[in-house]
Amino acid sequence: MTEPYTIIIGLEVHVQLSTASKLFCGCSTAFGSPANTQTCPVCIGMPGSLPVMNREAMALALKTAVALNCEIPRRTKWDRKQYYYPDLPKGYQISQFDLPLSEKGYLTISDSRGRFEPKPIRIIRAHLEEDAGKSMHDEVAGKGDSRIDLNRTGTPLLEVVSEPDLRSPVEARAYLDELKLLLNYLDVSDCNMQEGSLRVDANINLHIDTPEGPVATPIVEVKNMNSFRAVERALDFEAQRQYEVWQETGTIMGAPGGHKTTRGWDETAQVTVPQRTKEESSDYRYFPDPDLVPVTTTEEQVEAIRAGLGELPAALRERLQKTYNVTPYDADVLVNQGRELVDYFTELADRCGDGKMAANWVEQDVLRWLNDRQIGIGEFSVSADALAGLLEKIKGGDLTTSRGRDVLTAMLDSGQSVDAAMRKLGIQSVDQNELETLCGELLAANPKVVEDVKEGRLKAVGALIGQAKSRNPNVNPGQVRELCLKLIERM
Amino acid sequence: MSLTDLTATELLAKLTQGEITSVELTGVFLDRIAAVDPTIHAFLRIDRPAALARAAEIDARRASGQPLGALAGLPVALKDVLCTAGEPTTCASRMLENFRPPYDATVVARLRAADAVLIGKTNMDEFAMGGSNENSAFGPVHNPWDTDRVPGGSSGGSAAAVAARMTPLAIGSDTGGSIRCPAGLCGVTGLKPTYGRVSRYGLVAFASSLDQIGPLARTAEDVALILGVLAGHDPADSTSVDRPVPDYARTVSKPLSGLRLGLAREHFGEGLEGQVERAVREAIKVYESLGATVREVSLPHSKYAVATYYLIAPCEASSNLARYDGAHYGHRTNQEAMLAELEIERKALDAAGDTEGLDRLDNALVRMYRRTRSEGFGPEVRRRVMLGTYALSAGYYDAYYLKALKVRRLIRQDFDRAFEEVDLLAGPVTPTPAFRLGEKVDDPLSMYLFDLFTIGANLAGIGGISIPCGFSAEGLPIGLQLQAPPFEEERLLRAAHMFQTATDWHTRKPPAI
Amino acid sequence: MAISREEVKKVSLLARLQLSDAELETMTAQLGDILGYVELLSELDTDKVEPMAHALDVSNVFRDDKVRASLDRGEALANAPKHDDECYRVPAVLGDG
């Protein structure tokens, strides 16, 4: 670290859980419907309406909490968080205050590029709450009305709050990537940031070393970040900004002017800008929601959830390294692609018996094909079994790696088997006698090479391989080399 | 004798036997309303053609021999706090003057399914907050026994409508005594069921953990008849309890043998007017004559009930009423006038160079909320919203709200202990008979203290019933309250019926109208 | 007096009510009376008492994750004091509400 300060970051992530209906009513949670077509008396808070909890939302929330290594209290309850805003029709949000459904977990982050050591990031709590609606503002500030769409109101959100354990924007990014990956593996959310199903707020400040001892800058909550990249950049910007402000003013946390403030990320200008808040707005007057009853969870239920989680990314990375002998980097790349791709990889590696080779082919060839076409592994037409057949031919020397790529492309284009694709490309294995004749001819025509080799310059034989390939493109270069050396020895 | 003097049970028999039609019956009650209600003001809305059409439809089904519901053809009045699909549901508030919910409350749907004729929506204290019905934005209800006096609240319209023979059956809601108190002051029978017995879905909330819907009628028998329709589990209300509903109408006439009545020492002390105490003690003697044993018990925390209630109820109310902000339904202040007002204030602050004032000045949205709510809510609602907001705000929660929740448990434990020794508690409903209109309006605290005997049941979540047990020297009704352990409505109704077979207080009719 | 006029003024903003000076005066006095009365509770020792937020001892009430028909837009917006064909309309939302 070159700067004389440590960056302290905590993240609050809101994840929309993929239920069919809302948290407390039967309205659909589908994204993109015409405004105000997915509401009912309950989610628009009409007088007399009452909420009833969605069982699936609780199940998905608990599953996530257990995967985040959280403690699951035996009893949790619902509270009302009260504030006035036109996208919050009841005047309160049903949330969880002092008895969240989970607390004290952690998520381990690591960096395959080694920018930081692997470390657990502590999770303070993960709790359920209902989403608010959407306000659409007029461009001209202060003029005209705002328009309110309540379709999203009442959609289930899981809020995951980390301890301020993150020490750089890179770590924050890694935390978000890992969290998103975990949610994907758990199949609890589609994590689509563009559609708002994953939202991030960051709390950041600096601990600065001074001759008089360490000081802390005022905490800033950064909002409005629409991608993980934006989070990284906003935090980079904010750390630098806080340092400059401190150098200029010396204002520290808790001192006059040192209270927590909120800033928004301006994606166009790539800066954070202050957001106005009023002092009284933070008095949320939480109290237990009398319309909803507590939820209890037994030890047995938690154990059943744990048993049903399946293999999660961290464990999977470890298994790939141990069982298939792939590098931490490769394990990371594979696991980050999701469960389905990992399954493809392990099947391929099992069939061809070479984890490293399988990893190379999946990462370079398969992923390139998928990325170019923006498709998933489910739509990749060459099965792991078929690809394994191709890799065996390469390992056996029947094909060079580059010829092998041609064969794979042919298989993908035509849907043919390995053998059919090879035939189509005119690739046949060369007969041993034919090869001996060819090598003999080459040696006879290149006495200088023979001489060089005899004097110990084995590399010289390389010149013959090129000539052999130009005479017959199907020859196996390794075999040519080996045979030539053998023949020279006998000479 | 007019049809309006008959009980619901008697009328149902006549309907079933074909002696009268629902159209006749409904017409008679509608005529009675037209004649009497200008004096009483029990109703906020009557839809005569709709009621008669509904009655005709039920008559037609009866004539063709189709199966009919348990209340087929009987008029029922609804407190205007219950949502009725497509029809105004005002809660007697300017705020909801034009609100038409797109759905029926569960109890309304159940009444329709039982083939009741919904005859009208009754007046009440605004958002059910009040004990005198003087808090209605549309004018007070007058007590049929003395029109200068209050009918009690907040279900004053429902109680007065039954007392004045404008409907045989009415629905109310009870958060701190709002069924039992007006039943007592109007001389009718009113039941607040156990919390969770009747679905609250579609009951516009005042204090969600205390609110409960219940019936008012002339007799315990009639209350039993309609309670069987109202009670039962509703998946739309998380706090409605899934347990069987006894056949109240069938069991109500069975007397209880060996009944053990408890008199809470604390309900016969300070504040209880002598003639009320005398009437209640006479009623207890009636029970003794019917074989009941009576003993004194103690509810040691009952002196804290009013204080506890006036923290919990306003806290919940301040939250429940936050939704009335002029954004999605209900009243909104005149937006142009609001913006003009803000502009004037801004200019004045600007001219005075008051930058701090300018900084504090409401934005348009906040001002819209504030004007809307101050215009839409009456003084009592504003007072309770303020009290609840304050008690929940940072720094006060523990001292007020949390403290009240703890005392609430102590109050519940008092009842649990008492019910280990006795089957029912018997005592007064209110400390005095009906007071004069305007007598307490400037003294909210004395109004609150009027609820001291009824509030305990709401805090504890238990059931209670008010039955007529005598009259004051001025000729005003006095009520007897019976309270039972949770889900013992059957016991309450049977005990009330026993009393009504031995006395005729419940048959008295207001002389003036 | 348990509550000051300034506090009442602050609470009126929190409660989104607008009170005239006269109303503020009355409100301060009345809230003071009521708060004075509820002080009664402080004489009870409730340290070991579990708070009772619900009248019922019921837990785990759920509904299945099934989509049910929503209101049609016209019905949803019908009660709105101001709306257009698609949305509720409110005075411009700027900064903090």
Ligand SMILES: [Zn+2]
């Ligand atoms: Zn809904």
